[in-house]
Amino acid sequence: MTQEENTRRLEKLKSIVRSMPDKPGSYQFYDAEGTIIYVGKAKSLKNRVSSYFHTEVDRYKTKVLVSKIMDISYTVVNTEEDALLLENSLIKKYNPRYNVLLKDGKTYPSICVTNEFFPRIFKTRKINKKYGTYYGPYSHLPSMYAILDLIKELYHPRTCNLPLRQEEVEKGKYKVCLDYHIKRCGGPCVGKQTHEEYIANINQAKEILKGKTRDLLRKMREDMMALAEELKFEEAEVLKKKYEAILSYCSKSEVVSHTIDNVDVFSITNDGNTAFINYIHVSNGAINQSFTFEYKKKLDETDEELLALGIIEMRKRFNSKSKEIILPVELDLNLEGITITVPQRGDKKTLLDLSIMNGKQYKFDRLKQKEKLNPEQKAVRLMTELQQALKLPRLPYQIECFDNSNISGTNAVAACIVFKKMKPSKSDYRKYNIKTVEGPDDYASMKEVVRRRYGRLKEENERMPDLIITDGGKGQMEVVREVVEDELKLDIPIAGLAKDNRHRTNELLYGFPPITIGLKTDSELFHVLTRIQDEVHRFAITFHRDKRSKAALHSELDDIKGIGPKTKELLLEKLKTVKRIKESDHETLAKLIGESKAKLITEFFEAKKELEN
Numbered sequence: 082m083t084q085e086e087n088t089r090r091l092e093k094l095k096s097i098v099r100s101m102p103d104k105p106g107s108y109q110f111y112d113a114e115g116t117i118i119y120v121g122k123a124k125s126l127k128n129r130v131s132s133y134f135h136t137e138v139d140r141y142k143t144k145v146l147v148s149k150i151m152d153i154s155y156t157v158v159n160t161e162e163d164a165l166l167l168e169n170s171l172i173k174k175y176n177p178r179y180n181v182l183l184k185d186g187k188t189y190p191s192i193c194v195t196n197e198f199f200p201r202i203f204k205t206r207k208i209n210k211k212y213g214t215y216y217g218p219y220s221h222l223p224s225m226y227a228i229l230d231l232i233k234e235l236y237h238p239r240t241c242n243l244p245l246r247q248e249e250v251e252k253g254k255y256k257v258c259l260d261y262h263i264k265r266c267g268g269p270c271v272g273k274q275t276h277e278e279y280i281a282n283i284n285q286a287k288e289i290l291k292g293k294t295r296d297l298l299r300k301m302r303e304d305m306m307a308l309a310e311e312l313k314f315e316e317a318e319v320l321k322k323k324y325e326a327i328l329s330y331c332s333k334s335e336v337v338s339h340t341i342d343n344v345d346v347f348s349i350t351n352d353g354n355t356a357f358i359n360y361i362h363v364s365n366g367a368i369n370q371s372f373t374f375e376y377k378k379k380l381d382e383t384d385e386e387l388l389a390l391g392i393i394e395m396r397k398r399f400n401s402k403s404k405e406i407i408l409p410v411e412l413d414l415n416l417e418g419i420t421i422t423v424p425q426r427g428d429k430k431t432l433l434d435l436s437i438m439n440g441k442q443y444k445f446d447r448l449k450q451k452e453k454l455n456p457e458q459k460a461v462r463l464m465t466e467l468q469q470a471l472k473l474p475r476l477p478y479q480i481e482c483f484d485n486s487n488i489s490g491t492n493a494v495a496a497c498i499v500f501k502k503m504k505p506s507k508s509d510y511r512k513y514n515i516k517t518v519e520g521p522d523d524y525a526s527m528k529e530v531v532r533r534r535y536g537r538l539k540e541e542n543e544r545m546p547d548l549i550i551t552d553g554g555k556g557q558m559e560v561v562r563e564v565v566e567d568e569l570k571l572d573i574p575i576a577g578l579a580k581d582n583r584h585r586t587n588e589l590l591y592g593f594p595p596i597t598i599g600l601k602t603d604s605e606l607f608h609v610l611t612r613i614q615d616e617v618h619r620f621a622i623t624f625h626r627d628k629r630s631k632a633a634l635h636s637e638l639d640d641i642k643g644i645g646p647k648t649k650e651l652l653l654e655k656l657k658t659v660k661r662i663k664e665s666d667h668e669t670l671a672k673l674i675g676e677s678k679a680k681l682i683t684e685f686f687e688a689k690k691e692l693e694n
Contacts, residue, residue, distance in 0.1 A: 095134055097153045101127040104157050105667045107167040110179075111354065113154040118149055119380075122168035124161050124413075134414050142380045146179050158499040161415050165393040181356075181376045181387060189226060191217030192290060198268045199276070200247045200283050202238045204229065216290040218372070232289060235323045236282035237266050245270055259395060276603075291364065299326060345396065345403040346432050350440040354378050358391035359440035363432065371436075372399075373443040405431050460502040466606045467548075469596055471591050473574055477548040478502060479533075482617040483561070485515075485526045486554040486625035493518065495530040496621035499546070503609055505616060512624045524560045527551075531564045535571060545573055552603050552614050554579040562593060578614045586611045636664070641685045648674050 082090070101108075106126045110119040114579035122649045133147050158164050183597045190204045204225060207598030208215055219225035232238065239245075240260060245325050247254070250272060257273070260266035267274030288297045296587040303325045303442045308317035346361040356376040374395065376387055389412055402522040407429050412421065413557070424430040448462075464476045471477075480500045485493070500508035513533065538545060549565070551557040565571050576598075577590040589598045589610060600607050638659060655673055656662050662670075663686050 087480065091134065091585050094150060094153060095131075098131045098134065101130060101155060102157055103274050105156050105159070105161045105164045106157040108153060108155040109171065110150045110177075111154070112144070113151045115152075116173070117175045117177050118136060119146060119177050120168055120171040120175065122161075122164040124164070124415075127155070130155070142179075146380060150619065157641055160417060161178055165389065165414075169393050169397065172268065176637065179379045181379055181382055188254065188481050190219055190222070191215045192219070192229065194283065194287060194290070197245065198247055199239060201240070201242075201278055202229070202286060203240075215289070228289065230324060230400045232286045233265070233324055236286050237264075238283065238286065239266050239269060241270070243270060247276070249298070258634050260298075262492075305684065316464050332555055336594065341428055341432070343394075343403050344405045344407060344429075344432070345401055346407040347388060347392055347395070348409050348433060348436040348440050349384050349391070350437065350444050351378075351384065351387075352448075354443060355444075355447075356382075356384065356387045356686055357440045357444045358388065358395070359436045360391070360395040360399070361432065361436045361439070362399065371439055373440055375443075375447070385410065385412055388412060392416075407436075409433060409437065457502075460504070463503045463609055467610075467686060470589075470606070471574065471576060473548065475547055477574075479506075479546045480548045480550060480613065481546040482550040482552060482613050483527060483534075484617040484621040485530075488619040493526060494621065494625045495526055496617055496624055497530065497534055498617045498620050500612070501553065502615055510620060512620075523553075524556065527557060527560050528564050530567065531561050535565060535569055535573075539569060539571065545571060547574070549573055549575045550576065550610070550613060551577045553577060558590060558593075558595055578610060586614055639681075641681055643681045644678060648678055 085498070096490075103125050105122075105124050106207060107120060107122045108126055109117050109132050110121075111149060112118045112577050121129065126250060126283075130153065133143065133150075156167060158167055158571075169178075173539055188204050191208065193203055193205045193213045193215050193521055194203075196211075197213075200213070205215075217225065229497060231320070237260075241258060246256070250270060255270035256269050258266070261268040261273070264387075267279065269276070269279045283299060288661070301320060303314050305317050305320045308314075308320065318448075328615075336413075339364050346363065346365045348359050350357045351361075354377065356378060357373055358376065359371070359373045361371045372395065374391060378387075378403050383598055385440070386411075388408070392406065396435075404418060405422060406416075407422050407424060409423065411423055414421065424433055464478065464506035467477050470473070477502060481497055481678060483495060483497050485495045495515060497511040497512040497513070499506045510535065514528045515529060517528050517529050535545070537543075549561060556577055561575050565573050565575065574591075578586050579588050579590055580586050587602060588639045589607070590596065638644055638652070651674060652661075652670075662682070667679055667683050670682055
């Protein structure tokens, strides 16, 4: 498109906007093919649509959208709520390219109560409102099965698929099945249970499905007392068992407050490109519905915009008639007859916190699912978290960590381990014997090892690590910095893992002078860092133990030239100790290992004896 053509396009669109009314409604943007590419809603159509064509619009994605618009249409409605409903309906119908994408992930089951003469109650994933009344959907399947089990236990709805009709029942067309004999069905198909009694049970089951257990329990208690006064104790006892079963079910549900009834709660959590909106419905003081929707962003939509869309979507889907909505933030949203509350404390704040927690958990679960499919994603996430926490110039792809090990300065060793993409790269591990330090001096030992490690990498022009972690506090960090920055003139970030007085890692240090980085000790990233620390400690200790073992196995026989391992083993097998070998005469040794080797051993010990004297 030439600049002249683009100017004509924008002038045409602005003329449409200038004629738009200052009323609520929904607007639609079309591309060159006449396809709807975006649907929006507004309290004032003129003000909202004109904002897209302001020169100060700085959102890149919005600029891309505006560059595709070739025509605009709109629909005026009476209220902002109607505008939201219309927007929601058009998005579902046309699935515009630049609107947020609603992702359910999967179809959750609902509970259906059929419209039949003798209704059935069962779970289903197919919704056909002509067929019956639906409750749900249920994202937490155990809750759904608990309700179904309770209804089956109390009211014995039929489980057969027979099309029971009144006239056919009266004609005796049907026969009872096994459920009747094992007392799981009242036998309405053969008239053993009247239609009135069966429907009364179904109506009570519906009250449970609606979450209206409080009213149901009060009515059952009244009926129970009335039966007792009439001396109908057996019937009262049957009712009492049902009453206790419902009471037990209610005690296991999430009771919030008996003062809160018929309230919707919404919260939003996002990770940049995706928003997760959680919906909770509270009835009679108990949570009877919780669901989280996932919205894929297309145009950098704000949390407030997405939350407004989610409220309309979920209230319509769940057929909510609640007159109060609890939200985490104020919304410029006017819904007729509905109060919006942003609680700061109390039971309603507890509900809001619960909704936020559910949204965050859903986000975490989705992230885990993605990471299982793509393990690289987890590594990138952890590296990004560490980069952001330490404000590193680049992703810490390669991390190296050092540790020393010695006993009173003897057999002093050090180790360097390497983690790449947050996983150990064992082929890059290195062991060091301390050569220049006398006695137990950890700082001097650390300097020697770091100098040898990075001096060689620098000399050979090899890749340097993105981060060095010291197994120690500020002192270790400083000696590493002196070598890396002052001596070798290298620019490598240095962090330290410090332990508390119980010798447990409790903080991450960074910077000069070092400061504590605010990282939760129970976070996944901190667990990876402590794993690095544990691994370098293990590697250093293992190397030190191996060195001590070799030193312990060393004997004077190892110093005699010409005496190999086999000869040494033979002598120790026959004479048991080095002391007895030393005290044996030439003839005894010659019988075991021959004249020449016996002579070497005899001469060695005789020369050593003369030196000692």
